[in-house]
Amino acid sequence: MNEMKFALLSVTYSGLFYAGKPLSLEEQIYKAKELGFDALAIETKRPVASPLDLTKADRTRISQISKDHNIPICAIESLSNFTGRCMEERENNFAMMRLVLQLASDLNVNLVKVFAAWPGIINDEHEIAIYAPYERGSHYKRLYPEALRKWKHAVQGIRALADEAADLGITLALQNHAPVLTPGYEDALSMLREIDRKNVKLCLDVPLFYDRQSDEYVKESVNKTAAHIVMTHYGAWNFSQADNGEVIQDPAPSFGGQINYKAFIEALQENNYGGYLISEYCLPQVKNHEIAGIEEVDIANKQALQYMKKIVAGTR
Numbered sequence: 001m002n003e004m005k006f007a008l009l010s011v012t013y014s015g016l017f018y019a020g021k022p023l024s025l026e027e028q029i030y031k032a033k034e035l036g037f038d039a040l041a042i043e044t045k046r047p048v049a050s051p052l053d054l055t056k057a058d059r060t061r062i063s064q065i066s067k068d069h070n071i072p073i074c075a076i077e078s079l080s081n082f083t084g085r086c087m088e089e090r091e092n093n094f095a096m097m098r099l100v101l102q103l104a105s106d107l108n109v110n111l112v113k114v115f116a117a118w119p120g121i122i123n124d125e126h127e128i129a130i131y132a133p134y135e136r137g138s139h140y141k142r143l144y145p146e147a148l149r150k151w152k153h154a155v156q157g158i159r160a161l162a163d164e165a166a167d168l169g170i171t172l173a174l175q176n177h178a179p180v181l182t183p184g185y186e187d188a189l190s191m192l193r194e195i196d197r198k199n200v201k202l203c204l205d206v207p208l209f210y211d212r213q214s215d216e217y218v219k220e221s222v223n224k225t226a227a228h229i230v231m232t233h234y235g236a237w238n239f240s241q242a243d244n245g246e247v248i249q250d251p252a253p254s255f256g257g258q259i260n261y262k263a264f265i266e267a268l269q270e271n272n273y274g275g276y277l278i279s280e281y282c283l284p285q286v287k288n289h290e291i292a293g294i295e296e297v298d299i300a301n302k303q304a305l306q307y308m309k310k311i312v313a314g315t316r
Contacts, residue, residue: 002274004265004312006305007039007074008032009233009280012297014048016121016129018285020294022047025054025062029071035301039074040066041231041278042107044100045121051099059106074276075173075231076104077113079120082157083150083180090157097161105168111230112165113173113203116154116191117180128284128291134179139212141182150180155194162197173230175203183210185221192228201230206264207252213260222267229273234261236281236297236304247307253283265311277312279304 013031015022023031025040025048032040042049054062066073078100084090097114104112119134143151162172174195176188188202202225206218222229238250238259252259265277281300285292 002272004268004274005038005074005276006036006308007041007276007278008035008037008301009041009043009077009278009282010049011043011045011077012236012279012281012301013294014043014045016123017281017283018128018294018297019291023294025049025058026065029062029065029069032071033069035298036305037071037279039072039276041075041077041276042073042103042109043077043079044103045079051096051103054103056106059103063107073107073109075111075113075278076100076107076109078115079118080114080157080161081118081120082154082161083117084153090153094157094161098164101161101165101168101170104170110170111173112170113175113231114158114161115175115177116158117150118177119179130284136178136210137182139182139184139186147180151191154180155191158191158195158200159197162195162200166197166199171199171201171230172197173201173203175233176205176208178208183208184212184217185209185225189225189228202228203231203233204229205233206261207233207235207254207259209259210252211255211257213257215260215263218260218263219267222264222271226268226271226273229268229271229275231275231278232264232268233278233280234304234308235259235283236279236300237283237285239300239303239307241303247303247310249307261308262311265308269312277308279308 010028013023013028119132121129123129181187238252240250242248249258285296
């Protein structure tokens with residue numbers, strides 16, 4: 001059986017969602033090792049890891065530090081949006097994605113995560129970053145021409161990017177994230193099939209199933225997509241410690257229930273998944289009705305990692 005490994009996603013320490021300074025990629029490599037992660041995944045946004053800011057020297061240095069500390073960079077994660085209404089928006093997105101592919105190539109990373117669409121981050125209007133509003137949708141909704149237009153733009157855009165990625169030996173991982181893709185796995189799998197490129201795979205995240213968390217549905221999702229899954233995320237934002245010291249899962253902020261990580265990981269192991277479980281903290285860190293500091297992010301990461309490692313060990 002393949003061994004699953006754990007990675008930290010750099011947005012966690014980007015300074016966007018807590019009170020305090022961002023950690024550089026070098027500092028995040030040290031942080032990943034300190035917390036017990038096996039790797040770092042880099043999300044390509046400012047202020048930490050935009051391809052616009054990372055010079056050739058930066059990229060060489062980051063690669064060397066990663067190697068020296070045995071914390072590989074397991075993936076580059078983009079904030080792509082292939083569905084813009086205006087031609088210039090789509091062209092700008094494609095230009096950005098070329099920079100992302102080049103960053104991955106310079107860092108010797110062969111896996112780049114993409115969104116079909118992404119609403120964006122608003123980081124200069126409030127005390128802390130927030131997500132731009134978007135329609136999260138339900139797993140069943142009637143499709144109108146506007147939705148079909150966005151779907152087709154996404155398929156065409158990812159196809160074109162996949163062809164360029166193939167020349168660099170890079171695989172794209174389509175994440176099952178709204179908007180355009182509805183909660184669950186079905187839309188992501190359908191889009192993957194329509195894109196029809198060998199180097200396009202899936203990033204399947206069970207938190208994005210929202211309330212579709214039954215054992216039956218979660219296991220079905222993995223069984224139907226196992227041949228395509230190359231990465232997955234879990235959220236570090238809904239765990240706490242009970243009085244007896246046990247780490248427990250709190251209600252997920254997206255739907256108020258628990259995320260069925262146990263069934264999900266069990267199904268991944270049954271299908272011999274040997275990739276990374278990537279931890280992210282990408283929501284405002286609030287404690288006692290105040291924006292909390294980086295120390296609370298550390299606590300959340302430790303608790304979530306402990307919880308997830310226990311599940312992995314228990315379902316082996």
